[in-house]
Amino acid sequence: MPSGSAQFRGRYINKLDAKKRVSIPAAFRAALAGQPLVLRRSNRLGCIEAWPASxxxxxxxPITPADVNLEEDDDSFYVNYADTVDATPDSEGRLIMDAKLLEHAGITDSIAFLGKNQIFELWEPSAADAMIEAARARxxxxxxxRRQGA
Incomplete structure (x- = not known):
């Protein structure tokens, strides 16, 4: 998916099966158009980010040897790549979920898929509801x- 060509919209909840698989919502599968995903811990939120691989x-x-000698860069690499998982949906549109990512997000039996423009997030459903309501309030x-200041 070239940058800017598809958006993920909506909120869907799907069950996690006994093999830790979850079906990607049909609308999200259509936007992915068969492309693999990169799943990672959110740096700010208690969820899993799903990025189209491209x-x-x-x-x-790209990094250079000098980059791996700086503590700040090392921190960034660990935070952004150590907990990152490549995930390709199977022929039925299911993902096998990583146990550590599920633990990070507090997900046990159902996953809320939240569209977020060119990426989507995977949440524990009640945490997703709380995040949406908090975002609306903010x-x-x-x-x-803004109205008062105008």
Missing amino acids: LFEASIT AQARAMT
């Missing part, structure tokens, strides 16, 4: 502040 790869800056507060 978008993730386009965001990578957006409303910002809108009120």
Whole structure:
């Protein structure tokens, strides 16, 4: 998927089966058009980010030997790549989920898929609901502040 060509929209909840597989929502599968994913821990939130592989790869800056000698760069590499998993949906559109990623997100039996423009996130369903409501409240507060300041 070239950058800018597809968006992930909507909220879907699917069950995690006994083999730790989950079906990607049909709308998201259509947007992926058969492309593999890169799954990673969110650096800010208690969820798993799902990046189309081409978008993730386009965001990578090549490193040099000097880069791995700087503590700040090392930290960035560990945070952004050590918990990253390549994931290719099977012929039925299912992903096999990584146990450590599921643990990070607190996911046990169902996964909420939240569209987020060119990526999507995987959440524990009640945590997803709480995040959406908190985001709405913050957006409303910002809108009120702008109106009052105008």
